[in-house]
Amino acid sequence: MELNQLTIHELKEKLKEGKTTSVEITESVFKRIEDVEDKVHSFITLMKDSAFDEAEKADKAIREENNIGLLTGIPVAVKDLLCTKGVKTTCGSHILENFVPPYDATVVKKLKEAGAVIVGKTNMDEFAMGSSTETSYFGITKNPWDLGKIPGGSSGGSAAAVVADECIASIGSDTGGSIRQPAALCGVVGLKPTYGRVSRFGLVAFASSLDQIGPFSKDVEDCATMMNVIAGYDPNESTSVSADVPDYTRYISKDIEGWTVGIPREYFIEGIDSEVLDAVEGAIEEVKRMGGKTVEISLPHTEYCVATYYVIAPSEASSNLARYDGVRYGFRSQDGRDLLDMYKTSRSAGFGAEVKRRIMIGTHALSSGYYDAYYKKASQVRALIRNDFDEAFKRCDVILTPATPTPAFNIGEKMDDPLQMYLCDIFTLSANLAGIPGISIPCGYTNSGLPIGLQLLAKHFEEGKLIQMASAYEKSSKIEKRRPDL
């Protein structure tokens, strides 16, 4: 196997034993990028020069056995909405095409401190608004399993880069499923942590009360390692939580004997692809074989999740995106005749259709006379949704659902039908609304060879439980490890 195909823990072993170097690993990653990037297009910006500098630094650290971090020498990719000092951060948007942040996001800082080699900035739906990575100003990312299909979104680039072996692991963000849905459609592990667990400082905001940063990885153990690096309190963020961060790798290779797994009936609805349903039902059987009990539960307000989400997220976005006004940074249209006209022309030309649609929805939902009917009502329903989970977790340790209703769909298939696109996240939105953690792990393939994802949800700050069950399932189910043929 090539070095770029290995996991973090496998590479760390090799590095430790002196069987390879970070420069060699980084070379194999960039060779792979050279070979497949034209087809897949996972990246917006590659950081080859700084990556090799970091790799050399990592090798020196390993040689001198000095200052070795959890990711020393490991090539990772970062979604292009995390600010990187001195490196373009576009958010997949024309309006930030040439924006170079003067500071590093907390998570980027943590990756660097852990010794990671940052390969580049991955492609994404514009401002993370989308489920297919098709709304990026910088072109579509293709699903490595079938280049005619989408990789999911909005963190499509981060998911594709991992499964295409263009990096070892990556960072994405999840506002309504933007980690878990592409992880499912690309066949990798993707975790959305509890709201407040990972610092949002330096994450270009889409919907502040829903956004959360998390990792993509090739297996569950790597997911735990990535979490060890990025989780923790950040004094720069008021909504950051100071609860203790466990060593997540402690939850690897443990069983789930005696656990109760909740199966919410509202998540097994008509319209789910039959192959997806089969794979998920297979996983439920596997849980029983693993010594777990299953129990049917109800999350009665599930049917309101999409509506609630599509009021709250656009409302917050309409305000978060107000700063892109052409005044101080980013794109400014030269057509403006006066101040108001400069705003209008810059924003009209700078934002894509989906972003404009959501700004319009959000502006409307917050406007006087409509606030109570939309934003306020949605906030109230959100509390009910959160309460559904509180009640459900009194009866079970984790909740198991399909991650997506269908496998990856065709490029262009849903671009003209926003409602169909919004329904792609029907199983993932609720975790963001409730603030709870969720993980998506591979649970099989369709006949045509597309990956299928299983979603596990747990109580606030119980990422450890998700990792424990995902790891146990990964071992027990023996889902065949395949690689996309590129």
Next chain:
Amino acid sequence: MEYEPVIGLEVHAQLLTKTKIFCGCSAKFGSAPNNNTCPICLGMPGVLPVMNKKVVEYTIKMAVATHCRINKNNNFARKNYFYPDLPKGYQISQYAYPLAEGGYVDVEINGAKKRIGITRIHMEEDAGKLIHDENNPSSYVDLNRAGVPLIEIVSEPDMRSPEEGIGYLRRLHEILVYLEICDGNMEEGSFRCDANISLRPKGEDEFGIRTELKNMNSFRNVQRALQYEIKRQQYVLESGGKVIQETRLWDDSQGVTHSMRGKEEAHDYRYFPDPDLVPLMISEEWIKEVEKTLPELPLRKRERFVREYGIPPYDAGVLTASRDLADFYEKTVKYSGKPKIASNWIMGDVLGYLKEDKKEIKDSPVTPEALGDVINLIEDGTISGKIAKEVFEEVWKTGKDPKKVIEEKGLVQITDAGALETAIEEVLKSSPAQLEQYKQGKEKLFGYFVGQVMKATKGKANPKLVNEILRKKLSE
């Protein structure tokens, strides 16, 4: 018809914290443009606000000082609008849950006390500043002020005249400065006032349609703008028209208000709770702790001065205009033991000299100790009141010890009766004509002789003694 004005005032006060409300940048005024900025107050993508606790503490101080009810559960909201001095496209403010509500201040207008209600006090961030250059088609943005903490103090529509409005403003100003939470500088914009004003027929309960006045950067301008607006609205109403609800800008040079924007163009600020800030809980203990740090407030101090020092209320009012002045007075009294004399000196000489030199009391070259010495030296007869003025002036100019000034200039009063007698005899001898007239009954000339003695002794003669001896000599 006789109309009655109804006035409500909105005051924005910049808080004197070292750093801004949501980041660690300096909140100082007057730095080079955009020097006091960081990614957070510049509204860069990805940044997040973290609340400065001092801002809350200062706001609690103001809330307690104005008898407000403090909400235990506070949150912040976003006020959304586009303007180049607002880098995030929204201002973080408080909306549904302000820190304080339902307070008041007592104001004295022409000797009568009036209570003005305070609707609410809330915290928010200031915006930056635009700098326009007439010779250049583009404008400049200075974001040093962006994120400087403000409190907005909204009054009830309780004022019925510009004088009441100014009285209320001065009271708020005084309290803020006393609490040392705002420097109160109106020209630099650290104390700003907008006014809502409407007219109604006298005796009517219902309010008329109001206008909002902005751009008044001194107490005088607030008063002039209100006076102008009363006349303007009265003219509109009397000529059968209707007042339009709108924002009007005060034009200082022309002494008029101009329409800025009408209601139809009014912003919809789309307030909603800021998801980047968690609700702020204010405990009873915290309020109590802050309460303990509150200084004696002006009204209370005024009453105490009258009671304790026996000075007239007018004096007490002048002397408590600032904490520094009141402290200066109390120290002077402590050194001299003469409250009324100390008051006269401070209100007359000290404040006079300060005004002339454009100085603040804390920069006075004459210390309370020195002034106390001067008073004591008069009292024990070392110098006369007249010489004291000379001594004071010298101390003011040089900062020297009053005793040293007296010694150096030889200003010690002549109280030696023999010496004075000789001086008086000389004067009488050299003015035979006046002496003759006096003896024929022109007693007014007594003052002339005193003057001559003073002149001869260079003002150092003890006036009481001079009078006594002179009277004796003249009746001989």
